[in-house]
Amino acid sequence: MAFLADSLARIKPSATIAVTNKARELKAAGRDVIGLGAGEPDFDTPENIKEAAIRAIREGKTKYTAVDGIPELKAAIVAKFKRENNLTYTPNQITVGTGGKQVLYNALMATLNPGDEVIIPAPYWVSYPEIVALGGGTPVEIVGPQEQGFKINAAALEAAITPKTKWLILNSPSNPTGAGYTREELRALADVLLKHPQVWIMTDDMYEHLVFDGFKFATIAEVEPKLFNRTLTVNGVSKAYAMTGWRIGYAGGPVELIKAIGTIQSQSTSNPSSISQWAAVEALNGTQDYIPKNAEIFRKRRDLVVSMLNQANGIVCPNPEGAFYVFPSCAGTLGKTTAGGKLLKTDEDFITALLEEEGVAVVQGSAFGLAPYFRISYATSEALLEDACARIQRFCANLR
Numbered sequence: 001m002a003f004l005a006d007s008l009a010r011i012k013p014s015a016t017i018a019v020t021n022k023a024r025e026l027k028a029a030g031r032d033v034i035g036l037g038a039g040e041p042d043f044d045t046p047e048n049i050k051e052a053a054i055r056a057i058r059e060g061k062t063k064y065t066a067v068d069g070i071p072e073l074k075a076a077i078v079a080k081f082k083r084e085n086n087l088t089y090t091p092n093q094i095t096v097g098t099g100g101k102q103v104l105y106n107a108l109m110a111t112l113n114p115g116d117e118v119i120i121p122a123p124y125w126v127s128y129p130e131i132v133a134l135g136g137g138t139p140v141e142i143v144g145p146q147e148q149g150f151k152i153n154a155a156a157l158e159a160a161i162t163p164k165t166k167w168l169i170l171n172s173p174s175n176p177t178g179a180g181y182t183r184e185e186l187r188a189l190a191d192v193l194l195k196h197p198q199v200w201i202m203t204d205d206m207y208e209h210l211v212f213d214g215f216k217f218a219t220i221a222e223v224e225p226k227l228f229n230r231t232l233t234v235n236g237v238s239k240a241y242a243m244t245g246w247r248i249g250y251a252g253g254p255v256e257l258i259k260a261i262g263t264i265q266s267q268s269t270s271n272p273s274s275i276s277q278w279a280a281v282e283a284l285n286g287t288q289d290y291i292p293k294n295a296e297i298f299r300k301r302r303d304l305v306v307s308m309l310n311q312a313n314g315i316v317c318p319n320p321e322g323a324f325y326v327f328p329s330c331a332g333t334l335g336k337t338t339a340g341g342k343l344l345k346t347d348e349d350f351i352t353a354l355l356e357e358e359g360v361a362v363v364q365g366s367a368f369g370l371a372p373y374f375r376i377s378y379a380t381s382e383a384l385l386e387d388a389c390a391r392i393q394r395f396c397a398n399l400r
């Protein structure tokens with residue numbers, strides 16, 4: 001009898017966490033390393049949110065809560081969906097989890113049966129296919145190529161749908177590419193989905209507020225109200241409010257699904273932290289003034305990174321609509337040898353040599369389902385980004 005579960009053999013640990021760990025080790029060994037691997041804002045959580053958490057502690061709001069969220073937070077989420085997305089949910093259509101990741105995980109665990117297919121547009125956030133596989137489902141990847149701005153189109157979606165398709169996972173703006181779907185692009189996908197009533201839509205809107213150059217965010221249940229009853233709209237406070245460590249994510253969806261998500265949560269973690277929930281109430285109900293300010297800071301960083309990377313030999317860096325990632329191609333560097341004598345055959349070779357020779361930590365595109373690319377998280381200071389991009393330029397200039 002094997003000790004470890006068979007399901008463990010179906011999944012691999014997160015590549016982004018692996019790169020972050022390797023960078024940390026090199027730093028601890030005294031190397032000068034710039035980490036551009038981690039996906040979290042470098043800003044501090046706003047003061048009004050911190051104060052709300054401190055108040056919650058002082059007022060003794062430190063006990064177990066309802067498994068899937070306190071009524072005050074559910075009300076704040078209902079108001080957020082109405083205000084920002086024109087979606088009308090009732091509190092029993094809302095669930096709150098320990099990060100958006102737990103909500104996505106619970107939703108897949110609550111619905112997948114062996115053989116169920118989940119369509120995942122690539123490049124994708126690393127956790128989607130792994131959670132699907134852990135839940136016994138079959139991830140079906142469709143590539144959104146660079147020429148299409150890393151987005152899938154209606155024809156590709158139509159071709160991937162089978163009678164076994166249970167979910168389509170959408171993520172806009174995207175981790176890892178920053179690509180955002182316009183309303184028209186979502187409309188085209190919605191038209192396909194209307195023809196296939198067995199397919200549910202899980203839309204991960206985590207980067208909703210980080211969009212640039214006047215890009216208008218849209219979410220699919222708003223674009224096509226006929227899909228509302230089979231859409232799980234997932235969001236959270238991690239990225240928009242610089243609250244990654246607080247671990248609060250949420251979703252709106254049909255009551256039956258929301259109940260099932262709560263059942264899974266009730267037998268694993270129970271409620272998310274009571275204190276974090278009160279902080280999230282303030283995040284959603286309090287001032288939203290810093291959101292456009294932060295987005296503007298990210299836009300400046302994006303412009304810097306895109307421009308500097310496009311000046312590196314062999315690198316082509318598209319200009320994304322949102323999030324805080326760029327996803328450049330390193331195809332032009334493959335087949336060449338680094339100053340340190342490493343022959344670059346894959347994007348993994350590229351990122352490994354870049355880390356070892358220039359101390360810049362990025363993540364290989366193959367981890368996100370598309371090679372040869374790499375992901376840079378530019379959620380760090382302009383000074384560090386300039387230094388990192390100059391190192392990448394030097395690394396590429398030295399290739400022979």
Ligand SMILES: Cc1ncc(COP(=O)(O)O)c(C=O)c1O
Pocket residue numbers: 039098099100101102125171174175204206236237238244247248249
């Ligand atoms: C696309 C995407 N979805 C979900 C998450 C999970 O966010 P959290 O669990 O912090 O809410 C992340 C975090 O990196 C992400 O990039």
